Amino acid sequence: MRKKLVAGNWKMHGSLAENKVLLEALVLELGQASTAGCIVCAPFPYLAQVQSVLSGSTLAWGAQNVSNHAKGAYTGEVSASMLLDFGCSYVIVGHSERRALYGEDDASVAAKFAAAQAAGLIPFLCVGETLEEREAGVTEAVIGRQLDAVLAVSGIEGIGRAVVAYEPVWAIGTGKTASPQQAQAVHAFIRAKLAVLDKNVAASLVIQYGGSVKAANAAELFAQPDIDGGLIGGASLVADEFIAICRAAQG
Numbered sequence: 001m002r003k004k005l006v007a008g009n010w011k012m013h014g015s016l017a018e019n020k021v022l023l024e025a026l027v028l029e030l031g032q033a034s035t036a037g038c039i040v041c042a043p044f045p046y047l048a049q050v051q052s053v054l055s056g057s058t059l060a061w062g063a064q065n066v067s068n069h070a071k072g073a074y075t076g077e078v079s080a081s082m083l084l085d086f087g088c089s090y091v092i093v094g095h096s097e098r099r100a101l102y103g104e105d106d107a108s109v110a111a112k113f114a115a116a117q118a119a120g121l122i123p124f125l126c127v128g129e130t131l132e133e134r135e136a137g138v139t140e141a142v143i144g145r146q147l148d149a150v151l152a153v154s155g156i157e158g159i160g161r162a163v164v165a166y167e168p169v170w171a172i173g174t175g176k177t178a179s180p181q182q183a184q185a186v187h188a189f190i191r192a193k194l195a196v197l198d199k200n201v202a203a204s205l206v207i208q209y210g211g212s213v214k215a216a217n218a219a220e221l222f223a224q225p226d227i228d229g230g231l232i233g234g235a236s237l238v239a240d241e242f243i244a245i246c247r248a249a250q251g
């Protein structure tokens with residue numbers, strides 16, 4: 001049985017004061033042994049604060065981006081080993097906002113994925129199609145290409161040590177969630193594609209759904225056979241919403 005994982009992607013939100021209230025609520029409500037599987041991905045400057053509040057709880061944490069380089073003259077970049085210094089277990093790579101707004105292509109996403117794993121982090125590999133791509137009927141081709149870029153560098157073995165997050169770009173921050181059936185169809189496609197390479201990896205891979213997940217729709221999405229939790233944006237900033245979504249993943 002795959003364990004469901006729910007991760008909050010705070011994006012560029014938060015302040016020391018706001019984070020303290022949110023994190024303390026999460027520890028109080030979710031930080032018990034029985035409620036593992038909840039992760040917070042915070043902006044870099046707040047990782048020390050997240051580490052200090054979440055240490056000793058069952059909540060894990062991570063970052064939203066990482067350099068493809070291990071160290072060196074790369075002004076403004078943050079390496080995977082730096083994230084480990086702040087207790088991160090996870091890092092998001094290939095989020096559609098980074099692909100669309102910061103020019104990250106499939107090759108750079110694959111390089112970041114490999115750098116994260118080389119240091120011991122678990123990547124959340126985000127894949128997903130735009131509305132134009134969906135309407136043009138190329139959803140599977142786009143996601144296949146995004147997966148192939150990572151497979152070419154890290155192999156199916158690398159994918160087996162990661163989490164995949166299917167995030168249709170048209171559903172992110174729009175309030176337009178993919179229907180459970182639409183999401184399930186893509187999740188099943190991802191699992192079937194990877195099963196051709198390794199049945200065991202495909203069967204045990206956690207594939208999250210992301211895009212306007214809320215407390216109100218989480219249970220229905222997570223009930224789909226190939227949806228193993230979620231990557232949550234806006235709703236992860238609201239303690240009651242995120243707590244309810246984490247509970248929905250626990251069944």
Ligand SMILES: O=C(CO)COP(=O)(O)O
Binds near residue numbers: 171210212
């Ligand atoms: O991009 C997302 C998570 O990475 C989803 O964002 P929203 O939940 O705000 O739609």
